[in-house]
Amino acid sequence: MKPFAQPGAGGTPLGWLVLLLALVVSVAAVWLLSDLPILTAAYAGGLATLMTLLIVLRGKAAGAERVELAPPDWSVTLTAIDQPGALVAITDRANRLVCASASFSSRFGVEKAPPNLALSEEAAAEALLRTAREAWREGRAHAAHLSLGKDDVRWEVEAQRAGRGEDHLVWRFRPESSEDLASDISQLVTGALGRMLGRAGVVAALVTAEGTVRAASPAFAERAAGDPSATLVGREFADFLRLDERERIYFARAGREGEPFQLIHVPLNDIDDEWAANPQDAPSLMLLVEAHVALAEHVSADTAPKVESLIEALPLGLAMTDRDGRFLFANPSFLRAVGRTEKGLPTFPSDLVVREDKGAISDAVRRFGKGGVASGDVAVRLETAPGEPVSLGLASVRGLGEPAVLLSLVDSKEETELKRQIAQASKMQAIGQLAGGVAHDFNNVLTAIIGYCDLMLLRHMPGDSDYDDIQQIRANSNRAASLTRQLLAFSRQQTLRPEVLQLPDVISEVSQLLKRLLGEKIELRVRHDRDLGPVRADPGQLEQVIVNLAVNARDAIAAQGDGTGTLVMSTRKVSLKETRSLGPDMPPGDYTALIVRDTGGGVPAAVMGKIFDPFFTTKELGKGTGLGLSTVYGIIRQSGGYIYAENVGPRDGLGSGAAFTVYLPVHHGAPTAEERRADPDEPARRWSGGGRVLLVEDEDMVRAVAERALVRAGFTVTAQPDGEDGLAEIANGGVFDLVVSDVVMPGMDGPAMARAIRKLKPDLPILFMSGYAEETLRNEISIDNMYFIAKPFSVEQISRKVGEVLGAASA
Known part of the structure; x- marks a missing residue:
């Protein structure tokens, strides 16, 4: 100037x-x-x-x-602020950049000055403008957790008025980091906060994810090493503590003669974005509370609010009653755990539990309220969740004038939900094994029925008196075979023909069928996300999943009013980061999701946990078998995917209803050898002549049908009832072109027999017959030149399959 x-x-x-x-x-x-x-x-x-x-x-x-009035020398200012790593800028009243450090210029450039930096996030730009206005008005302003670039770094910004007449703003930018946050917490633990907690009978330590001590309060150091100034950094936290037979915690240095403590574990992953994304790397705050803390002796009037604030912030639910059992206070975690609000907290703890548990909790509170040094727990059922018992901890508290009782309760809703899902998965696994076994045995019966029908039809012409009856028996047998396929799909043991495909293509294939199934009153909407990853699944089975979900949605909409509604099928790309917040049994990865949402009113909460159970249905008698959703569940799980159901409220212009979300893992890599072999463009090889076949089957009726079918097709068949006899035929010098064998047989089963035969005849092809899935069989049996045919099969199917195998072996 x-x-x-x-x-x-x-x-x-x-x-x-x-x-x-x-x-x-x-x-x-x-x-x-x-x-x-x-x-x-x-x-x-x-x-x-x-x-x-x-x-x-x-x-x-x-x-x-x-x-x-001499003009300022900005070169001096620049020399003062231009330090390594210091991001400092100075602006005037017109928000023009007057001076900036080299670090600021390299990071944000000099074209724009704060608060007018060119930012992609509108929220960060508004925060900078708000900081500038507050700094001009108050003299100083601060903002944190700002995204100022394309990377994941979060920034804190400070602006302060300065200069002659305070007509300039000095801006300081600092990147936030978990390491800085951990250092700040360490200073609090080793400093004033740690000393204040020590006076209140609470010793604290900051422990790394690996279990080593990063910082310890003076009280912790004194109890652990006998010296409040001792350095415990890098030592194993567990080495300083011991447990007795009642699982009470003592410091190892004092032994059982010392004071017992209660350990409170406070994970710190929620206070930093980096730790929230990687909770396994987050440190933990370990608080050890004396079993009978004398609060009245140690906590002064100015520190009591700080201790109260600390208790309110703990994830452990804590409440206190007087000796008569009346509530004195309860922290928010306790209120959440019991499903109440502060205004809705009753007078006595017994009012929180079901009627059968009121006497037990009243007696326990009265016993601990006598003032003795004691702690324990009691199992109760809360009124808000009567079906899930919880463990309520009780401890006598001295030093408050009158004896009191400290109640502790962990909010275990997530743990309870995880247990429920694990129990549901275990139940479905057990039912699936039972259903698979029934279907396997039933397939043997159906193979014989269908085979004998085929043989009888060869001797009867259309118009004969028995021809129509035989056709009816065969048709009903095929219907029964479809039922067994549903059971196998539920038990995840059906034979799949997986292909690498795109979900939108599958939906497009069945869209016309869906429109006819839904009718004119239900609107079908289809939405697809961009950049969907390919999935590997059986397209036919995937179409069955879509049709079953659509039919269920149609029936749910029809039960509401006049039957009009909307069905939305959408696909969505699910990233690795998103899967961390999904189902606990779902491993992280990239998925393609299929969401089927209807406006049918939703699934009743009482039956939500049973909808995937076999033979469970809410439809009227004769209108549903209860195998639709169980079959969907089996197909998705066998394909490596996951399915979840939930009720959704009104949104996107749609009413309330149910939403079924199917997650299929994105397929990476080229098609497998089985997929290349199943290429429809590959020319089929045919067997032109007869052959010698060794047939091994323990079921007499299946063996008889297969033998007659193969003999009729021109093959020379030697039939044996078990694996030992089949192996003996080869060992005694029998010459065969093919072995056709069942998988499950008493004594020596099919795979064991096949391995023994391969030692004698390494190149002999083997065709397995089974009612279980081919994929399961191939995963359990590693044999080259192995083929498979699923039961039940017809006379024509077994003859054609044997010819194809012999043709492929001779090529």
Whole structure:
């Protein structure tokens, strides 16, 4: 800034001339009026002295003003702020960048000045503008957790008024980091907070994810090592503690003669974004509370609010009652665990539990309220969740004047939900094994029925009296076979033909069928996300999943009012980060999701946990078998995916209803050998002549049907009832072109027989017959030149399959 002249007389040469003429006129006037030379001389001398003094004072003021108004030297300021890693900028009243450190310039450039940085996130830009306004108004402002770039770094920003007239803002930018946060917590634990907790009978330590001590309060160091200034960093936290037979915690140095403690584990993963994304790396705050903390002796009036705030922030639910059992206080975690609010907390703890448990909790509170040093727990059922018992901890508390009882309760809703899901998965696994076994045995029966029907039809022509009856038996047998396929799908033991495909293509294939199934009153909407990853699944089975979910949605909508509604099928890309918050049994990874949502009113909460159970249905008798959703569940799980159901409220212009979400893992890599072999464009190889077949089957009726079918097709068949006899045929010099064998047989089963045969005939092809899934069989049996045919099969199917295998082996 340049110095400038003040206005007024004497500020310019013209002003000085006017002032001099005025003085001459005044002296002349005194001479004319008084006619006294002495008086005139004295008057002139006084004016001259006064003018000289005025000139001197004005010169000093002008010099001082020129010094004050000298322009600032920004090079000095730049040298002061230009430190390594310091992101500092200075702006004027017009938000123009006046000066900036080299670190700030390299990070944000010099084209824009705060608070007008070019940011992609609108929230961060608004936060900078708000910080500037507050700094101009209050003198200082601060903002944190700001995203100022494309990376994941979060920033804290501080702005402060400075300079002559406070007409500049000094901006300081600092990146936030978990390491800095951990250091801050360490300083609190080893400093004033740790000492305050020690006076309250609470010892604290900050423990890393690996279980080593990062920081310890003086009270912890004194109890663990006998010296409050001892350095315990890097030592194993568990080495300082011991448990007795009642699982009470003692410091190892004091042994059982010392005070017992209660351990409170406080994970710190929720207070930092980096720790929240990687909870396994987050440290933990370990609080050890004396079993009978004398709060009245140790906690002063100024520290009591701090301790109360600390208790309210703990994830452990804590409440206290007087000796008569009346509640004194309860922290928010306790209120959440019991499903109450602060205003809804009853007078007595017994009012929180079901009627059958009221006596037990009243007796326990009365016993611990006598004032003795004791702690324990009691199993109760809360009124808000009567089906899930919880463990309520009780401890006598001394030092508050009257004896009191401390109640502790962990909010275990997530743990309870996880247990429920694990129990549901175990139940489904057990039922699936039972259903798979029943279906396998039933397939043997159906194979014989269908095979004998085929043989009888060869001897009857259309028009015969028995022809239609045989056809009806065969048709009903095929319906029964479809039922067994549903059981196998539920038990995840059906034969799948997986392909690498895109979900939108599968939905497009069945969209016309869905429109006919839904009718004119139900609107079908289809939405697809971008960049969907391919999945590997059986397209036919996937179509069955879509159709079953659509039919269920149609029936749910039809049960509401006039039967009009909307069904939305959408696909969505699910990233690795999103899967961390999904089902606990779902491993992290990339998934493609299929969401089927309807406006049918939703699934009743009482039956939500049973909808995937086999033979469970809410439909009227004769209108549903209860295998639809169980089959869907089996197909999805066998395909490596997951399915979840939930009720959703009104949104996106749609009413309330149910939403079924199917997650299928994204397939990475080329098609498998089985998929290449199943290529429909590959020409089929045919067997032109007869062959010698060794047939091994323990079921007499299945063996008889298969033997007659193969003999009729021109093959020479040797049939044996078990694996030992089949192996003996080969060992005794029998010559065969193919072995056709059942998988599950008493004594030596099919795979064991096949391995023994391969030692004698390494190149002999083997065709397995089974009612279980081919994929399961191949995972359990590692044999080259192995083929598979699923039961039940017809006479034509077994003959054609044997011919194809012999043709492939001879090629």
